[in-house]
Amino acid sequence: MKLSYFSIIIGLVVQSALAVPKQVKPRRTSSILINPDAQPDLPSPQTARLSPVSPANAGLNLDDIQGDILIGMKKKKELFFFFGIKDAATFKSKLASDIKPLVTNTNQLLSISTQPITALNIAFSHAGLTALGVTDDLGESLFEHGQFADAEALGDLTSNWDPEFAGTNVDGVFLLASDTEQNVEDELANIQSILGDSIIEIKRISGAARPGDQEGHEHFGYMDGISQPAIQGFTQNVLPGQALIAPGEFLLGAAGDATTTRPSWAAGGSFLAFRKMQQKVPEFNKYVVDHALAVPELNQQENTDLFGARLIGRWKSGAPIDLSPLRDDPVLADDNTRNNDFTFDHPDVPGFDFATNQTNCPFSAHIRKTRPRVDLGSENTGHHIIRAGIPYGPEVTDAEHASNTSNIDRGLAFVAYQSSITNGFHFMQIRWVNSANFIFGKPTLPGVDPIIGRVEGTAMDTPRDISGTNPLDPTQIFSLDIEFVINRGGEYFFSPPISALDGRLAA
Ligand code: HEM
Numbered sequence: 001m002k003l004s005y006f007s008i009i010i011g012l013v014v015q016s017a018l019a020v021p022k023q024v025k026p027r028r029t030s031s032i033l034i035n036p037d038a039q040p041d042l043p044s045p046q047t048a049r050l051s052p053v054s055p056a057n058a059g060l061n062l063d064d065i066q067g068d069i070l071i072g073m074k075k076k077k078e079l080f081f082f083f084g085i086k087d088a089a090t091f092k093s094k095l096a097s098d099i100k101p102l103v104t105n106t107n108q109l110l111s112i113s114t115q116p117i118t119a120l121n122i123a124f125s126h127a128g129l130t131a132l133g134v135t136d137d138l139g140e141s142l143f144e145h146g147q148f149a150d151a152e153a154l155g156d157l158t159s160n161w162d163p164e165f166a167g168t169n170v171d172g173v174f175l176l177a178s179d180t181e182q183n184v185e186d187e188l189a190n191i192q193s194i195l196g197d198s199i200i201e202i203k204r205i206s207g208a209a210r211p212g213d214q215e216g217h218e219h220f221g222y223m224d225g226i227s228q229p230a231i232q233g234f235t236q237n238v239l240p241g242q243a244l245i246a247p248g249e250f251l252l253g254a255a256g257d258a259t260t261t262r263p264s265w266a267a268g269g270s271f272l273a274f275r276k277m278q279q280k281v282p283e284f285n286k287y288v289v290d291h292a293l294a295v296p297e298l299n300q301q302e303n304t305d306l307f308g309a310r311l312i313g314r315w316k317s318g319a320p321i322d323l324s325p326l327r328d329d330p331v332l333a334d335d336n337t338r339n340n341d342f343t344f345d346h347p348d349v350p351g352f353d354f355a356t357n358q359t360n361c362p363f364s365a366h367i368r369k370t371r372p373r374v375d376l377g378s379e380n381t382g383h384h385i386i387r388a389g390i391p392y393g394p395e396v397t398d399a400e401h402a403s404n405t406s407n408i409d410r411g412l413a414f415v416a417y418q419s420s421i422t423n424g425f426h427f428m429q430i431r432w433v434n435s436a437n438f439i440f441g442k443p444t445l446p447g448v449d450p451i452i453g454r455v456e457g458t459a460m461d462t463p464r465d466i467s468g469t470n471p472l473d474p475t476q477i478f479s480l481d482i483e484f485v486i487n488r489g490g491e492y493f494f495s496p497p498i499s500a501l502d503g504r505l506a507a
């Protein structure tokens with residue numbers, strides 16, 4: 001026995017010594033990414049380049065496109081490190097020589113064997129590009145002015161903004177993703193030692209997938225990252241109900257980019273809208289308990305869960321209420337070929353009129369506000385984002401739960417990628433989420449999005465009237481006298497193609 005164990009161990013040692021030449025960096029055995037059943041799977045690196053969706057290849061260079069853009073909300077840990085540039089000349093030279101080799105591309109993230117220990121991405125605000133002397137017109141005025149200038153239009157109270165985001169102080173952000181915080185910290189220390197005094201830390205936000213069976217769920221408890229657009233030239237298997245969108249809606253200069261005057265060096269880059277969105281979880285839970293519905297065939301807990309699900313449009317598991325209107329269905333939730341396969345219309349139900357009937361899903365539900373499927377006719381609306389955020393902050397404590405009061409900062413480090421902020425995040429927030437009239441043309445106003453909708457200029461306790469939430473009486477108005485999400489600020493960034501890091505940005 002002993003001898004054979006011994007020889008097996010020797011054999012393994014010899015084998016691994018042979019298989020791993022000294023110069024090669026240690027490779028991963030576990031992924032940087034989570035992969036809940038409810039979320040779409042990522043393509044493999046090979047198929048990503050030869051996607052059957054776009055046999056001629058949409059021209060996407062996945063080795064040059066930064067890794068965070070197309071993969072969605074899948075990171076285990078992610079640190080956002082916001083910095084200012086103090087010494088542009090030193091920064092540019094280090095960026096080209098020492099930082100660029102650390103920046104992770106899309107293909108690298110698509111298989112565990114090519115993932116680095118810590119994935120690194122970098123993005124610049126307009127102030128940051130200006131500091132580098134790069135004043136080329138990228139074709140996005142919201143980016144030029146920065147998010148603080150957009151705050152009031154977005155409905156934010158700037159008094160709620162963290163001071164570091166107020167103004168145009170942030171020049172750039174490093175996004176560091178890994179499976180452990182230690183890895184992330186190590187890589188940050190590495191970057192800081194490379195860049196030295198050429199940058200100054202402005203702020204950091206530490207994100208993590210929630211623990212245990214909450215992995216992939218945001219802090220209110222709902223599975224996130226389910227409905228992401230499929231991207232021509234990238235997505236391998238377009239899932240039923242997934243919107244199939246031209247890559248140019250997300251990547252500058254790619255097929256379908258409506259703006260045709262981008263500088264050539266910016267092709268393959270994307271605008272990153274970052275928002276620190278604080279979530280009042282115990283307060284949300286209390287509101288849901290206090291407003292439990294009264295559907296006769298459901299018990300108290302089911303009526304409570306139904307109220308929450310009708311604010312979002314999905315159950316906590318991720319199952320869509322449009323397909324499972326009264327009770328959660330975890331099997332449906334975990335089947336990504338079915339959990340996004342709905343339009344809010346039910347042509348098979350005699351007499352069902354999607355324009356008036358919100359028995360299954362309220363017009364005001366978060367997912368209907370942000371992707372009004374049949375409500376706008378065809379999918380082709382030009383207003384899509386790739387959501388790539390991650391929860392930040394600890395789990396709710398017993399004390400917070402018992403007092404129905406948040407004492408600790410937690411929420412969503414929201415990230416949206418798009419080639420036009422004007423048509424992407426900004427449009428969605430202003431024209432759909434914050435518009436009480438949307439979905440348009442209803443006799444009872446749907447109201448703002450109950451989760452993230454704001455009535456511009458109003459105090460946080462100004463009631464927000466929403467309808468459709470009670471399936472027994474969709475005209476019933478709920479006056480939300482509390483906001484569950486508080487926008488703490490953010491910035492608009494440009495995530496350049498990797499080739500620009502020792503190209504235009506270093507010149
Ligand atoms: C704390 C803030 C937020 C929370 C807790 C939240 C939560 C959720 C949840 C639970 C889903 C359903 C799962 C999924 O399909 O991925 C969802 C979907 C979505 N959210 Fe949010 N969200 C937040 C902020 C935002 C913001 C600011 C926007 C854009 C303005 C947004 C846009 C979307 C979109 C586009 C979808 C997919 C809709 C669909 O295609 O069905 N979300 N969100």
Ligand SMILES: *[C@@H]1O[C@H](CO)[C@@H](O)[C@H](O)[C@H]1NC(C)=O
Nearest residue numbers: 346349352353357358359360
């Ligand atoms: C809405 O559709 C449901 C079936 O999904 C039906 O039971 C209900 O009567 C309809 N409501 C209205 C107001 O037409």
Ligand SMILES: *[C@@H]1O[C@H](CO)[C@@H](O)[C@H](O)[C@H]1NC(C)=O
Nearest residue numbers: 286287289290401402403404
């Ligand atoms: C918390 O909210 C629940 C639901 O409304 C209520 O039953 C409980 O008494 C509240 N706790 C405190 C300390 O207010």
